Amino acid sequence: MQTNKRPPASVLFIFGGSGDLNYRKLTPALYNLFLDNWMPDQFAIAGIGRSAYSNEKYHEHLLDGVTKFSRRKGKQNGHWTEFTQHVSYLQMDGDDAEAYHKITDLVKEKEEEWGVHPNVIFYLAVAPQLVPSIAQKLGALKICGEKSTTRIVVEKPFGHDLESAHELNLLLSSMFAEEQIFRIDHYLGKETVQNILALRFANALFEPLWNRNYIDHIQITAAEAVGLEGRGGYFEHAGALRDMVQNHILQILCMIAMEPPVSFDANEIRNKKVDVLNAIRRIGKEQVHDFAVRGQYSGGWKKGEKVVGYRQEEGVNPQSNIDTFAAVKFYIDNWRWQGVPFYVRTGKYLNQKATHITLHFKQAPHYAFPPESAETWRSNRLTISIQPNMDISIRFQAKRPGQTMMLDPVDMTFDYDAAGEHAPEAYETLLLDVMEGDATLFMRNDQVDAAWRVIMPILEAWENRPPQDFPNYAPDSWGPDAADALIARDGHTWLNLPPTP
Numbered sequence: 001m002q003t004n005k006r007p008p009a010s011v012l013f014i015f016g017g018s019g020d021l022n023y024r025k026l027t028p029a030l031y032n033l034f035l036d037n038w039m040p041d042q043f044a045i046a047g048i049g050r051s052a053y054s055n056e057k058y059h060e061h062l063l064d065g066v067t068k069f070s071r072r073k074g075k076q077n078g079h080w081t082e083f084t085q086h087v088s089y090l091q092m093d094g095d096d097a098e099a100y101h102k103i104t105d106l107v108k109e110k111e112e113e114w115g116v117h118p119n120v121i122f123y124l125a126v127a128p129q130l131v132p133s134i135a136q137k138l139g140a141l142k143i144c145g146e147k148s149t150t151r152i153v154v155e156k157p158f159g160h161d162l163e164s165a166h167e168l169n170l171l172l173s174s175m176f177a178e179e180q181i182f183r184i185d186h187y188l189g190k191e192t193v194q195n196i197l198a199l200r201f202a203n204a205l206f207e208p209l210w211n212r213n214y215i216d217h218i219q220i221t222a223a224e225a226v227g228l229e230g231r232g233g234y235f236e237h238a239g240a241l242r243d244m245v246q247n248h249i250l251q252i253l254c255m256i257a258m259e260p261p262v263s264f265d266a267n268e269i270r271n272k273k274v275d276v277l278n279a280i281r282r283i284g285k286e287q288v289h290d291f292a293v294r295g296q297y298s299g300g301w302k303k304g305e306k307v308v309g310y311r312q313e314e315g316v317n318p319q320s321n322i323d324t325f326a327a328v329k330f331y332i333d334n335w336r337w338q339g340v341p342f343y344v345r346t347g348k349y350l351n352q353k354a355t356h357i358t359l360h361f362k363q364a365p366h367y368a369f370p371p372e373s374a375e376t377w378r379s380n381r382l383t384i385s386i387q388p389n390m391d392i393s394i395r396f397q398a399k400r401p402g403q404t405m406m407l408d409p410v411d412m413t414f415d416y417d418a419a420g421e422h423a424p425e426a427y428e429t430l431l432l433d434v435m436e437g438d439a440t441l442f443m444r445n446d447q448v449d450a451a452w453r454v455i456m457p458i459l460e461a462w463e464n465r466p467p468q469d470f471p472n473y474a475p476d477s478w479g480p481d482a483a484d485a486l487i488a489r490d491g492h493t494w495l496n497l498p499p500t501p
């Protein structure tokens with residue numbers, strides 16, 4: 001095992017300990033941190049939920065998730081028993097204020113056992129509507145006054161709309177200091193997303209081109225091949241715009257569009273990102289139709305398997321108007337990006353899982369080559385693939401070998417994937433940051449508000465005008481035709497990269 005500078009003694013309470021996020025992401029991440037020797041010498045993890053589990057059954061349930069979803073696949077179980085000695089299950093209803101003594105009892109027990117006051121971390125991996133009630137009860141505990149050691153982590157979506165996010169921020173800040181609140185967006189923990197900052201700000205090469213003078217338009221795609229995966233109850237209250245665009249996609253857009261930071265101080269990065277959100281042009285309610293497209297998948301075939309339409313999914317209203325696909329064209333009204341469209345799209349049951357950002361450059365100002373070579377002449381593009389491919393690729397023109405001057409587009413690619421199974425998952429990075437108290441990769445309250453402000457006109461217009469054409473795309477496709485039309489009207493096409501071999 002490597003020797004790392006590890007965080008101080010910590011007790012983590014995971015509300016939603018019996019839920020999907022913990023099963024698939026949080027426990028595999030914590031176990032990987034343990035295997036990589038990043039967990040503190042003294043730590044305890046308590047999963048919380050109303051379901052009944054003995055500790056033994058709970059460990060079995062978690063092991064199943066680790067086996068299926070950890071980046072190490074089946075190879076990691078050697079230290080599992082050792083890890084589970086730190087993990088317990090607390091059966092309690094988050095709405096029951098009387099039950100919260102279980103939390104303070106456990107902290108006291110660990111404090112006595114370890115002889116130090118530990119970090120106390122409350123991870124709220126529960127539906128957004130439960131967050132205020134749990135946060136309020138936690139806020140009443142004396143340990144929440146320990147500003148330097150007690151932290152609360154709130155999952156996205158943060159609130160349901162601008163108003164509820166604002167109220168939630170007010171509630172949290174009445175009980176916790178801002179440095180105690182970690183609003184998580186797991187995309188910010190992805191290696192390839194963090195690498196956007198390295199690419200842009202550790203190289204002098206790109207910055208002179210990174211603006212309206214050279215860039216024609218930018219595309220951000222976050223396509224998912226999966227459907228609801230049993231999360232119909234949650235998704236019916238969310239939709240793709242809330243679930244993906246308000247948070248993950250706007251955060252990526254900020255990293256692409258932000259001005260260079262002066263330092264890597266958490267607030268400096270967040271200031272630069274919030275400037276972008278504030279500069280995004282507000283889409284008037286009457287213009288929503290020209291700037292945003294929604295979709296919902298029908299039943300059909302997905303990679304040879306028959307799947308039901310969204311309206312037939314468990315937990316979904318058979319007349320549901322919820323969007324499982326969203327595409328939006330944004331403009332950023334500032335000096336750097338004036339007039340450059342940012343096209344973003346996301347959806348469930350699309351043709352493949354692929355998250356990538358492409359900067360499409362303007363044509364070279366003059367074409368000096370023989371006219372016949374123009375046939376294959378394309379403008380340059382820079383593609384940052386976030387997942388599953390993890391690479392950065394620059395497309396440029398090269399002379400085709402031979403006696404004639406013909407051009408071919410070629411790619412120069414940096415493969416970030418070289419780290420393979422050793423590259424930490426987003427939740428590993430973010431959980432470690434929480435234990436260390438580093439909020440750089442988390443969202444500040446004004447960022448969340450600003451992101452809601454960007455999408456509210458679209459949400460309101462969609463809620464007020466029910467779609468006439470739902471369901472409007474087939475599983476395995478790239479979404480509704482209207483999404484192609486959105487970008488085609490400006491003379492562009494979506495970039496669909498070939499699937500991973």
Ligand SMILES: NC(=O)C1=CN([C@@H]2O[C@H](COP(=O)(O)OP(=O)(O)OC[C@H]3O[C@@H](n4cnc5c(N)ncnc54)[C@H](OP(=O)(O)O)[C@@H]3O)[C@@H](O)[C@H]2O)C=CC1
Pocket residue numbers: 015016017018019020021022024048049050051052092093094095124125126127128130155156157186231234
């Ligand atoms: N799943 C994912 O891939 C991702 C999820 N998220 C976010 O994480 C959050 C949780 O999502 P997910 O895990 O999918 O949801 P689930 O529905 O799978 O889990 C919800 C959890 O909440 C618990 N719960 C519900 N009511 C109470 C209560 N009154 N008291 C205590 N616990 C309660 C449930 O436990 P019990 O029924 O035992 O009480 C369960 O553990 C959401 O905000 C989601 O947006 C974010 C990124 C990815």
Ligand SMILES: O=C1O[C@H](COP(=O)(O)O)[C@@H](O)[C@H](O)[C@H]1O
Pocket residue numbers: 224243
């Ligand atoms: O936050 C969410 O993200 C996942 C997609 O995450 P990824 O890391 O697999 O890209 C999405 O499926 C889910 O609906 C959403 O809540």
